[in-house]
Amino acid sequence: IKAIDNHEFDLYYQPKYNLDREIVSAEALVRWIEPNGEVIPPVTFISIAEESGLIIPLGEEILKLAFQYAQQDISLMQRAGIRDIAINVSPRQFTDSDFIKTIIYEISKSELDPGLFTLEITEEAVVRNVDETIEFMNILKRHGFKLSIDDFGTGYSSLRYLKEFPLDELKIDQSFVNEIVENKDDAAIVSSIILMAQNLGLDVVAEGVEKEQQLKFLKLNGCEYFQGYLFSRPVPHSEFVELLQDQVKSRIRAV
Numbered sequence: 130i131k132a133i134d135n136h137e138f139d140l141y142y143q144p145k146y147n148l149d150r151e152i153v154s155a156e157a158l159v160r161w162i163e164p165n166g167e168v169i170p171p172v173t174f175i176s177i178a179e180e181s182g183l184i185i186p187l188g189e190e191i192l193k194l195a196f197q198y199a200q201q202d203i204s205l206m207q208r209a210g211i212r213d214i215a216i217n218v219s220p221r222q223f224t225d226s227d228f229i230k231t232i233i234y235e236i237s238k239s240e241l242d243p244g245l246f247t248l249e250i251t252e253e254a255v256v257r258n259v260d261e262t263i264e265f266m267n268i269l270k271r272h273g274f275k276l277s278i279d280d281f282g283t284g285y286s287s288l289r290y291l292k293e294f295p296l297d298e299l300k301i302d303q304s305f306v307n308e309i310v311e312n313k314d315d316a317a318i319v320s321s322i323i324l325m326a327q328n329l330g331l332d333v334v335a336e337g338v339e340k341e342q343q344l345k346f347l348k349l350n351g352c353e354y355f356q357g358y359l360f361s362r363p364v365p366h367s368e369f370v371e372l373l374q375d376q377v378k379s380r381i382r383a384v
């Protein structure tokens with residue numbers, strides 16, 4: 130609680146790229162910056178925050194940060210051709226009706242277009258409570274937010290539900306991407322997910338792309354969006370701004 134009150138949390142950004150290796154989007158990833166400057170990754174505190182309920186105030190802080198940064202960057206984002214910023218929403222948040230109220234309140238206060246934000250919800254969260262999830266998704270969708278299923282392939286979601294969710298994007302879990310080159314089963318799963326997403330009219334993003342060979346396989350199988358260390362690690366907001374400035378310059382040169 131003290132760390133939230135002291136604003137010790139900040140957002141890193143990891144770009145998502147298209148087939149031309151241009152940044153089209155970026156995912157906000159929380160970091161705990163301790164007073165001594167040490168950067169603590171979310172794996173060490175998100176699950177604890179989930180269990181203790183602290184994810185609710187933390188999630189609110191993350192939303193506010195993401196909206197503030199987007200307000201600062203909006204003109205640069207437009208010039209660079211960035212269509213959205215992704216925000217992770219944890220399972221506990223997504224079944225909290227106050228979260229829905231908070232996000233709608235904060236976005237209206239900011240005067241930003243909700244379509245500038247994609248909410249990433251893990252597949253595991255989605256299958257935990259299907260009816261409520263559909264209801265919350267529909268409300269957020271009506272308000273203009275975009276919706277993505279994160280870690281897709283890990284949560285046993287039924288295809289019937291998938292059709293009922295008002296989704297824009299699927300993100301293939303990095304555990305499958307990891308071994309697409311070596312492991313035939315993973316390759317089969319990934320190519321099937323891509324095909325299915327295309328047939329459902331959804332964008333599909335491969336996460337955790339680390340090697341050129343993985344990228345090659347994904348491209349051959351029709352994947353159009355990529356995220357991973359091969360392209361960029363998550364970077365502090367100031368560095369993300371530099372990446373966007375570089376992209377604006379190369380867009381100007383291309384004209």
Ligand code: C2E
Binds near residue numbers: 171
């Ligand atoms: P995630 O949403 O699946 O995020 C992807 C994680 O994979 C990130 O770790 C990212 O740094 C890492 N990653 C990206 N590309 C690669 C790659 O090529 N190779 C490898 N090995 N890893 C890669 P990070 O930032 O430590 O986040 C871990 C998890 O913490 C996230 O998984 C997400 O579930 C959660 N998280 C992060 N930020 C937030 C947040 O703001 N709110 C909530 N509720 N959860 C968050």
Ligand code: CA
Binds near residue numbers: 279
């Ligand atoms: Ca994510």
Ligand code: CA
Binds near residue numbers: 279336
């Ligand atoms: Ca993921």
